[in-house]
Structure formats: C-alpha cells, structure tokens
Amino acid sequence: MKYYTSLIAAAISTTLLAACSSSEDAGVIEPPDSTADERGLKSLENSEAFYDALGQALVSQSSGQSFTEGPVDSVDAVFSPQEGVANAESAPTESDSGDTSGSSVASGSDDSSRNEVTSTNVQELGVDEQDWVKVSSDGTTLYVMGSSYSDVFIPQPMANSEELPTEGTGEMPEDMDTERPDVEPAGDELLSTSPAPYAQKTVLRIMALDAETPDSSALLELDIDLQGRTAEGAYLYESDSSKSVFITASGNNYWSYWGDSYAFGGVDSVIKEVDVTDPAAAAVKGSIRLDGQVVSSRRIGKHLFFASRYYPALPGEQPWNQTPQQVQEQVNNTDLSALLPQYRLGDTGEPVPMVDPGECFVAAQAGGNDYYSPDIITLGVIDLDTLQLTDSECYLGASETLYASPDAVFLATTQYDYSIQPVAENGVFIDVENGEFPADIAWYDPRVDTDIHQFDIEAGRLTYAGSGSVRGHLGWNGLRKPFRMSEKDGYLRVATFNDQQGSDQSPILMTVLQADGTGKLQTVSTLPNESEPGFIGKPGEQLYASRFLGDRAYLVTFRQTDPLYVIDLANPQAPRVAGELEIEGYSDYLHPIGQDYLLGIGKDAVAAPDGGWGDGRGALVQGVKVSLFNVSNPANPTEVQSLVIGQRGTHSSALEDHRAITVQAATDEHPTRVSIGIDVHGQTSPDVPVPANTAFDYYRWSYSGLHGFDINVGADAGIVPRGTLVTGKSDDRNEYYFYGERDRSVMVNDSLFYIRGSSVYAARWDDLSNPSPAR
Numbered sequence: 001m002k003y004y005t006s007l008i009a010a011a012i013s014t015t016l017l018a019a020c021s022s023s024e025d026a027g028v029i030e031p032p033d034s035t036a037d038e039r040g041l042k043s044l045e046n047s048e049a050f051y052d053a054l055g056q057a058l059v060s061q062s063s064g065q066s067f068t069e070g071p072v073d074s075v076d077a078v079f080s081p082q083e084g085v086a087n088a089e090s091a092p093t094e095s096d097s098g099d100t101s102g103s104s105v106a107s108g109s110d111d112s113s114r115n116e117v118t119s120t121n122v123q124e125l126g127v128d129e130q131d132w133v134k135v136s137s138d139g140t141t142l143y144v145m146g147s148s149y150s151d152v153f154i155p156q157p158m159a160n161s162e163e164l165p166t167e168g169t170g171e172m173p174e175d176m177d178t179e180r181p182d183v184e185p186a187g188d189e190l191l192s193t194s195p196a197p198y199a200q201k202t203v204l205r206i207m208a209l210d211a212e213t214p215d216s217s218a219l220l221e222l223d224i225d226l227q228g229r230t231a232e233g234a235y236l237y238e239s240d241s242s243k244s245v246f247i248t249a250s251g252n253n254y255w256s257y258w259g260d261s262y263a264f265g266g267v268d269s270v271i272k273e274v275d276v277t278d279p280a281a282a283a284v285k286g287s288i289r290l291d292g293q294v295v296s297s298r299r300i301g302k303h304l305f306f307a308s309r310y311y312p313a314l315p316g317e318q319p320w321n322q323t324p325q326q327v328q329e330q331v332n333n334t335d336l337s338a339l340l341p342q343y344r345l346g347d348t349g350e351p352v353p354m355v356d357p358g359e360c361f362v363a364a365q366a367g368g369n370d371y372y373s374p375d376i377i378t379l380g381v382i383d384l385d386t387l388q389l390t391d392s393e394c395y396l397g398a399s400e401t402l403y404a405s406p407d408a409v410f411l412a413t414t415q416y417d418y419s420i421q422p423v424a425e426n427g428v429f430i431d432v433e434n435g436e437f438p439a440d441i442a443w444y445d446p447r448v449d450t451d452i453h454q455f456d457i458e459a460g461r462l463t464y465a466g467s468g469s470v471r472g473h474l475g476w477n478g479l480r481k482p483f484r485m486s487e488k489d490g491y492l493r494v495a496t497f498n499d500q501q502g503s504d505q506s507p508i509l510m511t512v513l514q515a516d517g518t519g520k521l522q523t524v525s526t527l528p529n530e531s532e533p534g535f536i537g538k539p540g541e542q543l544y545a546s547r548f549l550g551d552r553a554y555l556v557t558f559r560q561t562d563p564l565y566v567i568d569l570a571n572p573q574a575p576r577v578a579g580e581l582e583i584e585g586y587s588d589y590l591h592p593i594g595q596d597y598l599l600g601i602g603k604d605a606v607a608a609p610d611g612g613w614g615d616g617r618g619a620l621v622q623g624v625k626v627s628l629f630n631v632s633n634p635a636n637p638t639e640v641q642s643l644v645i646g647q648r649g650t651h652s653s654a655l656e657d658h659r660a661i662t663v664q665a666a667t668d669e670h671p672t673r674v675s676i677g678i679d680v681h682g683q684t685s686p687d688v689p690v691p692a693n694t695a696f697d698y699y700r701w702s703y704s705g706l707h708g709f710d711i712n713v714g715a716d717a718g719i720v721p722r723g724t725l726v727t728g729k730s731d732d733r734n735e736y737y738f739y740g741e742r743d744r745s746v747m748v749n750d751s752l753f754y755i756r757g758s759s760v761y762a763a764r765w766d767d768l769s770n771p772s773p774a775r
Contacts, residue, residue, distance in 0.1 A: 354392055398413040399453075579635040722768060
C-alpha cells in the first residue's frame with residue numbers, strides 16, 4: 001500500500017468538509033477499532049529490547065516508512081486552514097480556548113492591602129504557561145522578554161567550508177574572526193553575508209511598576225546568550241526566599257517541517273535561570289541544556305514539566321542516502337546507548353542521561369504496522385529550586401501536543417491511517433497501489449485518530465496511567481490543540497474534528513475517556529451516539545472556540561453563522577447537547593464571567609452573496625466582535641449584548657493567542673475588567689449588520705491600541721467600553737502599521753500597563769485615553 005503525506009489529506013479534507021450540504025440526521029461516532037488499542041505505549045523487558053526497537057525503527061525509516069512518506073504526526077505543521085483561501089489575511093482562523101475552573105486572574109500577596117494583579121491568562125488555574133511577559137505577584141515588577149540584533153558580525157561559512165558551526169550550539173570555530181569586516185571577502189574565502197550578517201539576541205527587560213502614578217521605569221536590560229537558539233517564552237517562579245525568571249529556547253530547526261524526523265537530529269534546547277530577587281541586579285544564575293526540541297512545557301508549583309522530541313541520528317551517512325541493508329549495518333556497528341538524549345547543567349556540566357532505556361516504551365503507528373518512529377519523546381520534570389531533572393518517562397513515537405491539569409499530563413498526536421482501503425461512491429474499491437487515483441475521483445479520506453497518553457503527577461513524580469485513541473483530530477492551531485482536552489475527576493473530555501465527511505456526519509465529536517488501571521484509557525462515552533444523535537455543529541462547519549467549565553463544554557462552530565453549543569457532561573457516561581444558540585459571526589475565545597455568563601471574542605461576519613465561498617465557509621469576516629452570553633439556562637443560552645470594533649481588515653492578537661487577553665476579576669468595588677489590543681481598520685463603531693454591497697470592502701488602518709471593557713452581570717448585564725489606550729494612528733505612520741506586533745497587558749489595582757513590542761505604556765482604568773509616555 002502506498003503511503004501519502006497528510007498535507008494533501010488535510011487540505012482536501014477541509015475543502016470537502018466545507019462543501020458538505022446540511023442534513024438533519026447526524027452520524028454516530030464509530031469507536032476506534034482494534035488497531036487503535038494496539039497503538040498504546042508498550043513496555044519492554046529491558047534496555048536491550050529498547051535498543052532493538054530503536055534499531056528496527058531506524059532501519060524501517062530508510063525503507064520509506066518515514067514521516068515524510070507515511071502518516072505524519074502533526075496537522076498544524078503541514079497545513080493551515082487558510083492556505084488556498086482568498087483574502088486569507090482576514091479569513092476566519094480556527095481557534096478556541098480550553099478548560100479552566102475559573103478566571104485566570106488575581107494572583108496577589110497575602111497582606112491585607114488591596115492588591116489585584118493579573119497573571120498570564122492560562123488554560124488551567126494552577127498550571128502556568130510560558131509567555132514573553134510576566135509580572136511579580138505584588139505588581140511592582142514587570143519582566144518583558146524581547147529580541148534585538150547585536151552589532152557583532154556573525155560570519156556565515158560557505159557551503160564548501162569544513163569549519164561549520166557546532167551542530168545545535170551556534171558556536172563558531174575558535175580561529176574564526178567574529179568582528180564585522182570593512183569589506184566583504186572575495187572569491188572562495190570563508191565568510192559570506194548570507195543569510196544574516198548579524199546575530200539575533202534575546203533581551204530580558206526588567207521594569208519597575210508604579211500603580212499609584214501610574215508609570216513604569218527601566219531597572220535593567222539583560223542580554224541573554226542563547227547561542228543561536230530561538231527564545232520561546234519565560235516563566236516566573238517566586239519562592240519564599242527568591243525570585244527567578246526561567247527562559248526557554250530551542251535550537252536551529254524552529255521552522256522545520258514537523259513531519260521530518262531527520263530535521264530534529266543534533267537539535268537541543270536550553271532553559272536559563274535569571275535570578276531576579278533583586279531586580280536591579282538581576283543576573284543569569286544557571287542553565288540546563290536538553291538534547292532535542294522542547295515541544296511544550298507547563299509549570300506547576302516548583303516543577304517544570306516538559307515534553308521534548310529527539311532524533312537519534314546515526315553517525316556517518318544518513319539513512320535517506322542508503323538502503324535498509326546499509327542502515328542495518330550501521331545499526332549493527334553503532335553503540336545505540338550513545339545516541340540517547342542527555343542533559344547538562346551549565347556550560348561545562350558533564351552529560352547525564354535524560355532517560356532510562358530499560359523503562360522506556362514504544363508507540364506503534366497507525367494501520368497495525370510493526371513500525372516505530374525513531375523519535376524519542378521525553379516527558380521530564382525539572383525542580384526549579386535546583387534546575388535538576390528529577391524524573392522522566394520516555395517512548396519511541398511522536399507527540400505534537402501537551403495538555404496538563406493539576407493532576408496529570410497528557411501527550412497527544414494525530415495518526416493518519418491510509419491502510420484502510422477506500423471505497424468509491426459506486427461501491428467499487430479504488431486501486432491506489434500504484435499511487436494514482438482514478439480519473440473520476442480525486443480524493444478519499446484516510447482514517448484519522450488522535451492517540452493520547454496519560455501520565456499522572458504527584459509531588460513532581462510521573463506515573464504512566466494509560467493510553468487511548470479517539471476519532472478525529474485536534475485541529476491545526478498548535479496553541480489551541482491542548483484546549484481541546486479537559487480533565488475533571490479522573491475523566492478526560494476531548495473535542496475533535498470528525499475525520500469522516502458527508503452530509504450525515506457531525507463535524508465535531510466529543511469523547512470521554514478514563515484510565516482503567518491496566519494501561520488503557522477506555523472510551524466511556526461518545527457524542528453523538530445512538531441515544532443522543534443530534535449534531536454538534538452542522539456539516540460544513542468547523543470548531544472555533546471551546547471552553548470546558550465544570551460539568552459543561554461550550555463549543556462554537558462556524559460556517560455562515562455562529563452556533564454556540566452547550567454540552568452537558570455532568571454524567572460522563574451520557575453526555576448530551578443541552579442547548580444551542582445561533583448568531584452572526586463567530587467567537588475565537590470564550591471566557592467565564594461569574595457562574596452564569598461567558599464573554600466571547602471573535603469576528604463579525606456576513607454570509608457571502610449568492611452562496612459564495614467568501615473568506616471560507618461561505619462568509620465574509622468583518623470587525624472584531626465582543627459578545628456577552630447568558631448561559632444560566634443551558635437549554636436556552638442567549639446573547640445579552642455584542643459590540644463590533646472596526647471594519648473589515650481589523651485584527652487582534654487575542655483572536656490567535658489567549659495570553660493576549662487580560663481579565664481582572666470582579667470585586668465589590670468594580671465589575672470584571674477585560675482588555676485586548678486591537679488594530680482598527682476603518683470606523684471604530686461601524687453599522688451592524690454590514691450592508692451586503694460593502695461586505696467585500698477592505699478598509700485602511702486607522703489606529704492601534706488597547707481597548708478596555710467593563711463586563712456587568714445580573715440585572716445590569718452588558719458590556720461597557722472604558723476607552724482605548726492608543727499607541728499609533730494612521731496620520732502618525734503614513735497609514736502603515738506593524739501587522740502582528742506582539743502585545744500584552746497587565747492590571748494592577750486600578751492601573752493598566754500595556755506592552756506593545758518593546759514599549760510599555762501606563763494609564764488609569766478610568767482614563768485609558770491619557771497614558772503616560774512610552775517607556
């Protein structure tokens with residue numbers, strides 16, 4: 001059977017899903033077949049058995065059963081739903097938020113004085129996420145991680161040079177001149193100005209915050225040497241006696257094709273600790289270097305949990321240039337124990353094994369193949385008090401997503417199975433053995449499942465609990481994939497995109513799993529099912545926002561309208577659709593406001609004329625939309641109020657990244673406060689609904705700034721705009737602006753601090769239009 005890449009699979013599958021017609025009958029989820037059960041993690045007898053499996057994986061990879069030829073382990077890395085869509089810049093982005101037990105706000109000190117300080121908006125309370133902005137719990141110090149370019153010339157070796165930088169370190173040979181030359185070398189000299197003559201460096205900017213004034217001032221700008229690695233985020237860890245910022249960075253293949261295992265050979269990651277106990281005298285205190293690329297991480301208390309991907313490259317000629325027999329000979333002549341991932345403390349620390357091969361698992365691929373990915377996935381725990389790796393689990397396989405609750409860590413990956421023979425509409429099997437499709441059909445659906453591995457955590461220790469598989473996949477947005485999962489009371493609830501297409505299929509599937517104590521995550525229930533066959537979404541729609549709150553899930557699907565579905569999960573054995581609401585536009589993100597309300601942040605949209613494709617799924621997106629929903633009655637959710645900011649072309653990073661949204665919880669003195677940065681095009685408050693004859697029109701950029709809203713509940717429920725902290729106007733920049741410029745905000749009591757790019761602005765909540773000068 002010929003294997004095909006999932007790039008084509010995801011693209012055409014998405015197109016067909018969007019084109020499906022509506023039906024009143026929903027399909028029932030088919031449970032994963034027996035081959036899915038075989039894809040759990042398998043324990044081995046000893047380290048020699050692990051080395052045998054590793055050797056077989058390396059040889060099998062050279063036989064063509066590699067991720068570039070077979071089922072790849074990540075959808076988002078190979079296809080974006082906006083590819084091939086007209087006006088993709090404003091096309092709806094698949095997005096959502098995830099499970100939390102309440103608002104991710106208000107981490108303050110224990111004294112009696114008022115101290116409302118917002119922290120990073122996270123998926124799960126108690127589970128911190130890395131970000132490029134952090135604030136101290138007392139609200140006095142801001143930490144902003146950014147990038148700049150050094151004035152040191154970094155020579156680029158010519159292709160025929162033997163003196164290449166050390167793989168994965170970014171270090172140049174000792175005898176190479178690193179000062180920028182006055183003239184470029186000529187002929188075959190070593191130096192070249194391509195691709196980049198200057199080194200990108202990471203800077204940690206430490207600012208003092210004065211919430212009374214309000215204002216900010218620079219305390220220190222600290223250069224962080226990451227030796228060519230790409231900074232990905234930071235954590236702030238505060239103990240009783242010290243404070244440290246931990247900066248995470250991974251190596252040179254940041255933009256590599258995710259399905260290519262070879263690209264991850266020789267790559268390493270680093271976590272650097274900066275002691276900020278005295279912010280004005282902050283300094284790098286230590287570091288830990290990990291072999292492999294860190295896929296994702298979370299902080300729970302003093303423990304940092306991370307998942308890394310490492311490719312054990314054989315010495316000498318690489319597999320893609322050799323036959324399986326030649327690779328087998330390489331394996332036979334190599335000490336495979338020398339290929340296992342290691343870690344080092346500091347720049348001069350001795351290498352220490354990250355994993356115990358005798359305790360590692362293997363994870364088989366889809367289709368019942370006796371093929372294991374040669375990638376070594378490590379789930380590790382670092383004690384932030386010591387920077388020591390205190391525990392780890394590992395397996396041969398893949399992982400594209402890490403989701404963590406306070407009690408467990410889950411690793412998930414998409415499996416594409418092309419071994420299931422497709423059937424044409426006339427019931428005749430399609431012959432694809434020669435890699436060619438019949439002229440009368442251009443596509444068939446692969447079987448798509450998501451494998452999930454659960455590891456329980458207690459006091460920083462990991463215990464493998466079991467593996468399971470659910471139908472469908474978690475979507476294309478890497479930041480959103482973890483948010484499709486939610487663990488509560490030992491049950492894992494998972495929302496996935498249905499891999500099956502057709503007018504009788506629900507586009508969204510819900511599965512509930514539970515570890516059974518024997519190494520399996522058993523499927524407890526599914527939705528739709530025989531007793532609850534109703535749709536979650538209509539054919540042609542896709543999942544946008546999702547939010548798991550207690551015993552409910554809130555799912556937003558979108559095609560031409562925005563249906564908000566309320567899923568009752570109170571009985572894990574019998575989930576059901578409790579209610580539904582249809583409105584114009586869609587929500588990318590949902591946030592709980594008290595017990596009975598949800599705030600939705602997304603885009604307004606109108607149906608494309610004459611049933612056209614529009615920006616995707618038959619609609620034309622407009623300005624940013626903020627909606628307040630009353631969900632006190634799950635059978636009858638209602639939209640209390642909505643506001644549309646800007647016209648077609650308006651953008652907000654909050655639509656793509658939940659960490660760009662700041663929420664300060666309500667108190668007796670004020671309602672819930674929400675702030676988001678918006679780049680406004682056209683009018684701030686346009687006419688709604690948009691007239692059909694102008695729905696296609698794009699508008700020029702007007703201004704950028706942080707918009708504040710009071711969110712009231714109860715008898716006075718509604719959204720009250722509090723003003724805008726404007727950072728740039730079209731007349732100031734000749735109608736140009738920096739699209740996608742990163743922004744975050746922090747609230748300390750009644751003051752708000754807006755971080756846009758490298759600048760920090762400060763203003764009072766009741767006077768956002770009058771900020772202090774940028775710092």
